[in-house]
Amino acid sequence: xxxxxxxxxxxxxxxxxxxxxxxxxxxxxxxxxxxxxxxxxxxxxxxxxxxxxxxxxxxxxxxxxxxxxxxxxxxxxxxxxxxxxxxxxxxxxxxxxxxxxxxxxxxxxxxxxxxxxxxxxxxxxxxxxxxxxxxxxxxxxxxxxxxxxxxxxxxxxxxxxxxxxxxxxxxxxxxxxxxxxxxxxxxxxxxxxxxxxxxxxxxxxxxxxxxxxxxxxxxxxxxxxxxxxxxxxxxxxxxxxxxxxxxxxxxxxxxxxxxxxxxxxxxxxxxxxxxxxxxxxxxxxxxxxxxxxxxxxxxxxxxxxxxxxxxxxxxxxxxxxxxxxxxxxxxxxxxxxxxxxxxxxxxxxxxxxxxxxxxxxxxxxxxxxxxxxxxxxxxxxxxxxxxxxxxxxxxxxxxxxxxxxxxxxxxxxxxxxxxxxxxxxxxxxxxxxxxxxxxxxxxxxxxxxxxxxxxxxxxxxxxxxxxxxxxxxxxxxxxxxxxxxxxxxxxxxxxxxxxxxxxxxxxxxxxxxxxxxxxxxxxxxxxxxxxxxxxxxxxxxx
Amino acid sequence: xxxxxxxxxxxxxxxxxxxxxxxxxxxxxxxxxxxxxxxxxxxxxxxxxxxxxxxxxxxxxxxxxxxxxxxxxxxxxxxxxxxxxxxxxxxxxxxxxxxxxxxxxxxxxxxxxxxxxxxxxxxxxxxxxxxxxxxxxxxxxxxxxxxxxxxxxxxxxxxxxxxxxxxxxxxxxxxxxxxxxxxxxxxxxxxxxxxxxxxxxxxxxxxxxxxxxxxxxxxxxxxxxxxxxxxxxxxxxxxxxxxxxxxxxxxxxxxxxxxxxxxxxxxxxxxxxxxxxxxxxxxxxxxxxxxxxxxxxxxxxxxxxxxxxxxxxxxxxxxxxxx
Numbered sequence: 001x002x003x004x005x006x007x008x009x010x011x012x013x014x015x016x017x018x019x020x021x022x023x024x025x026x027x028x029x030x031x032x033x034x035x036x037x038x039x040x041x042x043x044x045x046x047x048x049x050x051x052x053x054x055x056x057x058x059x060x061x062x063x064x065x066x067x068x069x070x071x072x073x074x075x076x077x078x079x080x081x082x083x084x085x086x087x088x089x090x091x092x093x094x095x096x097x098x099x100x101x102x103x104x105x106x107x108x109x110x111x112x113x114x115x116x117x118x119x120x121x122x123x124x125x126x127x128x129x130x131x132x133x134x135x136x137x138x139x140x141x142x143x144x145x146x147x148x149x150x151x152x153x154x155x156x157x158x159x160x161x162x163x164x165x166x167x168x169x170x171x172x173x174x175x176x177x178x179x180x181x182x183x184x185x186x187x188x189x190x191x192x193x194x195x196x197x198x199x200x201x202x203x204x205x206x207x208x209x210x211x212x213x214x215x216x217x218x219x220x221x222x223x224x225x226x227x228x229x230x231x232x233x234x235x236x237x238x239x240x241x242x243x244x245x246x247x248x249x250x251x252x253x254x255x256x257x258x259x260x261x262x263x264x265x266x267x268x269x270x271x272x273x274x275x276x277x278x279x280x281x282x283x284x285x286x287x288x289x290x291x292x293x294x295x296x297x298x299x300x301x302x303x304x305x306x307x308x309x310x311x312x313x314x315x316x317x318x319x320x321x322x323x324x325x326x327x328x329x330x331x332x333x334x335x336x337x338x339x340x341x342x343x344x345x346x347x348x349x350x351x352x353x354x355x356x357x358x359x360x361x362x363x364x365x366x367x368x369x370x371x372x373x374x375x376x377x378x379x380x381x382x383x384x385x386x387x388x389x390x391x392x393x394x395x396x397x398x399x400x401x402x403x404x405x406x407x408x409x410x411x412x413x414x415x416x417x418x419x420x421x422x423x424x425x426x427x428x429x430x431x432x433x434x435x436x437x438x439x440x441x442x443x444x445x446x447x448x449x450x451x452x453x454x455x456x457x458x459x460x461x462x463x464x465x466x467x468x469x470x471x472x473x474x475x476x477x478x479x480x481x482x483x484x485x486x487x488x489x490x491x492x493x494x495x496x497x498x499x500x501x502x503x504x505x506x507x508x509x510x511x512x513x514x515x516x517x518x519x520x521x522x523x524x525x526x527x528x529x530x531x532x533x534x535x536x537x538x539x540x541x542x
Numbered sequence: 543x544x545x546x547x548x549x550x551x552x553x554x555x556x557x558x559x560x561x562x563x564x565x566x567x568x569x570x571x572x573x574x575x576x577x578x579x580x581x582x583x584x585x586x587x588x589x590x591x592x593x594x595x596x597x598x599x600x601x602x603x604x605x606x607x608x609x610x611x612x613x614x615x616x617x618x619x620x621x622x623x624x625x626x627x628x629x630x631x632x633x634x635x636x637x638x639x640x641x642x643x644x645x646x647x648x649x650x651x652x653x654x655x656x657x658x659x660x661x662x663x664x665x666x667x668x669x670x671x672x673x674x675x676x677x678x679x680x681x682x683x684x685x686x687x688x689x690x691x692x693x694x695x696x697x698x699x700x701x702x703x704x705x706x707x708x709x710x711x712x713x714x715x716x717x718x719x720x721x722x723x724x725x726x727x728x729x730x731x732x733x734x735x736x737x738x739x740x741x742x743x744x745x746x747x748x749x750x751x752x753x754x755x756x757x758x759x760x761x762x763x764x765x766x767x768x769x770x771x772x773x774x775x776x777x778x779x780x781x782x783x784x785x786x787x788x789x790x791x792x793x794x795x796x797x798x799x800x801x802x803x804x805x806x807x808x809x810x811x812x813x814x815x816x817x818x819x820x821x822x823x824x825x826x827x828x829x830x831x832x833x834x835x836x837x838x839x840x841x842x843x844x845x846x847x848x849x850x851x852x853x854x855x856x857x858x859x860x861x862x863x864x865x
Contacts, residue, residue: 063768068767068768070764071759093772096767096770096771096772097770098770099768099769099770100768100769100771101770104768104769105768105769107761107765109761112760112761112762113761113762113764114762114765115762115765115766115780115784116762116859116860117780117783117784117857118779118783126766126769126771127770127771130769130771130775162859162860164860164863165863178769
């Protein structure tokens, strides 16, 4: 294996240069621009952060750096020169010689990006062996070393497993090993930690950063999370709607962003609600145990008090029982034991035993607004349905109330006849909020309602929820894994871990030391807007 | 126990249970057939007492549930019974065992089905894979168009077309006999095999293509491309291993058709297969033979689908290699 500098060239030479790159995508029967004329220069040994919201074209641009356009896209014009090679002039076969040997790709969802039918180590060394960079035996022993340096457990044997047999965080690290196996000149990391829990994300970030440093590989790191990219990149380029907003060295970008748009990227983190304590309990969950199919117990003795007109946030990793708690409250999953009390009176455990009025008072908003609405119904029908069902409003009265509700969520009457497909992500979530409000509920359960949205849109939704709470005295149970959102919206916080409540209390109490161990781990794992955060954290933990 | 073995045994058990229910259905539906064997053999002029005596001799006077139990108990011991035919009003009894009648016909049918499958299955896999590989090309479109055309014709029509076109080269009568050599037999069944191939290739080929193309949108396929794998390698190494379950299902379905659904082709080419035997036995009210044929058909369907299930299970790494 030649890891020497003869093949890599000297550090500081230009490795990839993209000039005025225009990329088109085909949808709705026409071509439209995804990336309109972006320049990008990356030198050997450098890590560039590519940041922007969904639809900014960052992933498309990242793949274009390999000369690859995903199905339905085409690189229309511009030049992409990789180490003196004009990628756009190459045939598919010539490009394939570069892919997986000199340029490697790390995808967002490791679970979906590994072939379920092959063992991990076979996939790790596949490109290296196929391109003739190394013999299979040597590539495999090298892969085991890479697994070791990525802090994977049992590096010698983990490769013999199949993708479904290891965790998401481990898969993401194995994918990094796969990218590193041929010792490429350039690695494209495409949102590699977005699908991971914060606590897992930290380990993966450290492993990726260290190995990129160790082999002095150049990298393009694509993400929507500024705090994450701050840990990884030497400099950052901000994209929006396919245009470059600005590019700057990481510390400079964080300390003095030039453009308003860049500043707005961390606006949610600036939003903060004043907490106010209350003893008037609207909803009380008492000693609830719950299981799916009476076999795997997922909630253990969970008790949560939710005060009227306040926001209680439930935080925890995936699998901690947050969403199960919501299902128990709504009656979708009757608990094995324990009770739900609403205004001091016990609620029937199962949905079918609850009367219309009990149903009306507790409403729910979901993470994926897309799938929570019937795509064939207009906004007026979607919001009008609960008005008919709970309040028996019909015809003109119903339409008037729909208009009022639209006004309440800051949309105008022109939306009444639109279909969900014609709305943006934020607008869809607003319609879901209006539908919940149509029932005149006392409690709204919000299950990760902002997770699928961009920062600026998130801020708008959170502000709306806060305003509605003030005006209508609604109680929120807010389920999220995002600590920035928690700070923005909560009065009280519940920390959950493996189906148990670790802590419950006022926001100020939970977010101030001393912390129980798990809360400490969770809070310290939330990336901060400080380029030294990861380094400091690793030092502290070791 | 390994979960795969457990699942396979479970499927096997379910298959046997299905076969049991099917045997009840077969028995009852044949019992519901109009007409009576006694009357049929003895003729309109026979005295009612003679018919009655004849029925008693054959056991047809017993209640249906008792006849079912007698039949199924014998079948479980490997005895399919004795054919009704060969008995005459004169009292002479030249009847033969059902198995004696069924076995040569079944072996003919399996011979034709096996030979056809040997051509059709690899051909459809090849066409399906290459069509997926070159999707939307002229090649893909022509393969699709041709196979769709052949599947759209009724099989007897296709058979006559082939006779018209190829009668000079291949024999148009496939009346094979046990004493023929293997090569002669293959030569004799060329036309029916070709007819059936044309009928089943379209279905299998299109399913193979669709299963593969369906997988081509998976992130792991994009990953394989970005690792520099060629198109052929992407399809064969990365898509195909994950596509076996749907492909096996459709192959099983078509193989079952080759055994149980080809009576029309047998008739056109005068091929002595089990399909003809069953049709004859039904028209002559030969209940034991009809029941045996129906049971063999049902078992074929269940067994082939069971095999498809098992292939789906053992090619799924989640089941084969649990956490």
